Amino acid sequence: MEGKNLMSWNSIILGYLKVGKFEQCLELFQEMQLLGVKPDLVTVSSILGAYFQSGMVDEATSVFRELEERDEVYWTAMIVGYSQSVREGNALVLFNDMMAENLRLDNYTISGFVSVCAKLASLGIGKVVHGHMEKAVNLIKEIPDKPSHFIWSTILNVSKLNSDIERAEMAVNHIPRNAAGPYIMLSNMYASLGRWNYLHPYDL
Numbered sequence: 001m002e003g004k005n006l007m008s009w010n011s012i013i014l015g016y017l018k019v020g021k022f023e024q025c026l027e028l029f030q031e032m033q034l035l036g037v038k039p040d041l042v043t044v045s046s047i048l049g050a051y052f053q054s055g056m057v058d059e060a061t062s063v064f065r066e067l068e069e070r071d072e073v074y075w076t077a078m079i080v081g082y083s084q085s086v087r088e089g090n091a092l093v094l095f096n097d098m099m100a101e102n103l104r105l106d107n108y109t110i111s112g113f114v115s116v117c118a119k120l121a122s123l124g125i126g127k128v129v130h131g132h133m134e135k136a137v138n139l140i141k142e143i144p145d146k147p148s149h150f151i152w153s154t155i156l157n158v159s160k161l162n163s164d165i166e167r168a169e170m171a172v173n174h175i176p177r178n179a180a181g182p183y184i185m186l187s188n189m190y191a192s193l194g195r196w197n198y199l200h201p202y203d204l
Helices: 004-019 022-034 042-055 057-066 072-084 088-100 106-121 124-140 147-160 167-174 180-192
Strands: none
Touching: 004 022, 022 042, 022 072, 042 072, 072 088, 072 106, 088 106, 088 167, 106 124, 106 147, 106 180, 124 147, 124 167, 147 167, 147 180, 167 180
């Protein structure tokens, strides 16, 4: 691979990543380093993904920590990677660090954070999740991008697990009315609380 430009390296690494050949991705990355080829955003994001997909979480963390400059893409890749690797605690710490750096949050970052909250809620850690969900909702109001339906659906699921009817109602109000599932879920929450007058027509 000596003499190849960065675009060539990235194309091959991405090709390996797409077909699940993570070991080859990492071997190429090591070869790049030996040849003194400086990776860019595409390279590093791909390598972080390869490490996480291979279960090499500590190695991904080392790459992230060694970066001279960390933009939002790297932070988000780590948060999502930690979440997928059952390292929710690491994801929350990193998210708080990202906020402390005043970095821009987008739909993808918030989606990763809310997904972490959903996993914690499924483990029954309600007290921890409640505060973080409050933070998530406040952040959603601040980001310039319109929050995706995935974010609101995840917030609805977390609210159901925490029996948080008020936040569930708020989430449903941001989901298209032609999607029956969320409204049925909210109706079931009303029923479990004995609030029969609030049942949605989908359940009648």
